Amino acid sequence: MTSVDTAPGPDVIDPAPEDPRAGYPRPQLMRADWFDLSGTWRFGYDDEDRGVRERWFDEFGHDRFDREIRVPYPPESPSSGIRDTGHHVIVWYQREFTAAAPDGHRVLLHFGAVDHRATVWINGAHVAEHEGGHTPFTVDVTDHLISSAADEVAVQSVVVRAEDDPTDVMQPRGKQDWRVEPHAIWYHRTTGIWQPVWLETVPELHVQELHWTPDPTRAIVTCEARLAGGPAVVTVVLRLGEEVLAEAAAAVSGKTAVLHLDLPAGHHGQDLDRLLWSPGSPTLLDAEVVVHRGTLQAMAAGDRVSSYVGYRSVGVADGAFLLNGKPYFLRLALEQGYWPESHLAAPDADALRREVELAKELGFNGVRIHQKIEDPRYLYWCDRLGLLVWGEMPSVYAFGPTAVERLTREWLEVLRRDRSHPCIVTWVPLNESWGVPHIEHRGPQRDLASALYHLTRSVDPTRPVVSNDGWEHTTSDLWTVHDYGPHGPGLLERYGDPDALRRSLTIGRPGRRRVLLDDPQGPARPVVISEFGGLSYAPASGEPWFGYSTVASPEDLLAAFDDLVGALLDSPGVAGFCYTQLTDTDQERNGLLTADRKPKVAPDRVRAVLNRPARAVPAEEIDRYRAAANARSRAQNIASVERD
DSSP states (O other): OOOOEEOOOOOOOHHHTTTTTTTOOTTTOOOOOOOOEEEEEEEEOTOOOOTTTTTTTSTTTTTTEEEEEEEETTSGGGTTOOOOSSOOSSSEEEEEEEEOOTEEEEEEEEESHHHHHHHHEEEEEEEEEETTTTTEEEOGGGOOOOOOOOOOOOOEEEEEEEOOOOOOOOOOOTTSSSSSSTTOOOOOOOOOOSOEEEEEEEEEEEEEEEEEETTTTTTTEEEEEEEESOOOOEEEEETTHHHHHHHEEESSSSEEEEEEEOOOOGGOTGGGGTTEEEEEEEOOEEEEEEEEEOOOSSEEEEEEEEEEEEEEEEEETTTTEETTTEEEEEEEEOOOOOOOBBSOOSSSSHHHHHHHHHHTTTTEEEEEEEEEOOOHHHHHHHHHHTEEEEOOOOOOSSSSHHHHHHHHHHHHHHHHHHHTTTTEEEEEOTTTTTTTTTTTTOOOOOOOHHHHHHHHHHOOSOBBOSSBBBBBBBSSEEEEEEOOSSSHHHHHHSSSSSHHHIIIIIITTSSSSSSSSSSOOOOOOEEEEEEEOEEEEETTTTOOOBBEESSSSHHHHHHHHHHHHHHTTTTTTEEEEEEESBBBBBBBBOBBTTSOOOOOOHHHHHHHHHHHHHOOOHHHHHHHHHHHHHHHHHHHHHHHHHHO
């Protein structure tokens, strides 16, 4: 495709021929040709909110854009080239690019995320507004492109105005600080564009959204494709390597195609494991979706996209978390997804892969992404390398109709964007009663937690949902507790037997808050200690820091980590845990890794602690014994061959 180019030359992401998904901003709906608009943009502050009145969007290179910024890094970050951490509510971006739409095609401009409210102009024409600082939006810019002579491609202008008020407590912001300087557990803000911006040229009839729902119990994968245009014929092919697992085609008269693909290989119970996705075996099925014009008898190929499916199921039963129908003990780390040089934006695509690799090297089988909606490229590496994810909505700080509306709207966009990722196994719309501070005593705040639970389940019934992670649950599929007790015996005392566990969940208030607002009824839910630990090195005298417990050396850190983790592994009623945290974040110095991703303790020693069998899943001890016996057998065979 030669109809779209970029100018001035951006810092183009290399899609890496060996893995074309690695750099593509939306790995589950990928097209072969795309053009990155990351790199240098013009930039300006609008502290007096004059830009709209003065029509800053009208001119190419308007003199109000008095500096340059490197997109997609927020202006508060060093990587942006600006590094201004002060309060600037309104910022503007502008750059040129070259583009033209061939006959029968459209040019789409994609934004991964702009915090918090974005307005977009193309060549002076208003084309889009989007509110929600953590979710994507797409603009069809075709009708606003400047035409050019046949032998030229016209230069176009895109202008973005971003509004992000640090003092607006009803805006979903997660852990972005409202103060000028970070304090306690909060960190520097991320304003404006902080995920990739890119262009695509697509046929008029094309795929807008794509969702996958696997059901291994019925050997079915459901494909849901939302189309721009119609009628059409949609064909889908699923492959494992060169093996075609399923094919389907359907004629579509409206905007949505739903195809149910039966996998014959999935009916073979003794051969099923080779298809199933898990952290230990992250098998991905390749998918190709083609939208055709015409009928089933006479089709003309149009839009072609590639995707992938993780064939797995998750659920809860008998007090256990289930993966592919079997009890699975959760060993999670709290993941802030924050870098000193680039804040919520990743330094580059490789850093996202490395983040996943580091968690696995330490021995964790999953992460709870905390108060952030992570870049889809990170989720891709979790899918591909095998790391479970809890997806969590960034919180508001106050309760009211505006907060409810914003939170609900953006959460629905999160579910729409991410519900096809196999790595995501749990949804968390609220954390620690943030935004609902009086939930125990105020009915409307309880209603919000319950409504978000049921809303999430109505959109995605395939995953567990936690109404309010940490404490003060209304309705939840998992009962989660935040307990920063400093010693293992205390954790074992609270969670080590059924009576103690029930007391901790009802009247014990381990975090000074009641865990369950109503007495538990019906089948027991799995109990996950979804925050604990928080062990910090003693900081240098006078240095600002935050932690829950302090240790003085790597050996002390490992011993305390072993003590706490061991207590939860020895608790038969605990279905998993989430350790605080994976990395240091600004002054919050309780990571197993430093802020620049250096281990504080040798990863193999951390892994040895985490990989002890859990009493709650007796099969883990059997699996460990079997693995050790197989290893001894292999060693003996090798030794025998060497002697011969």
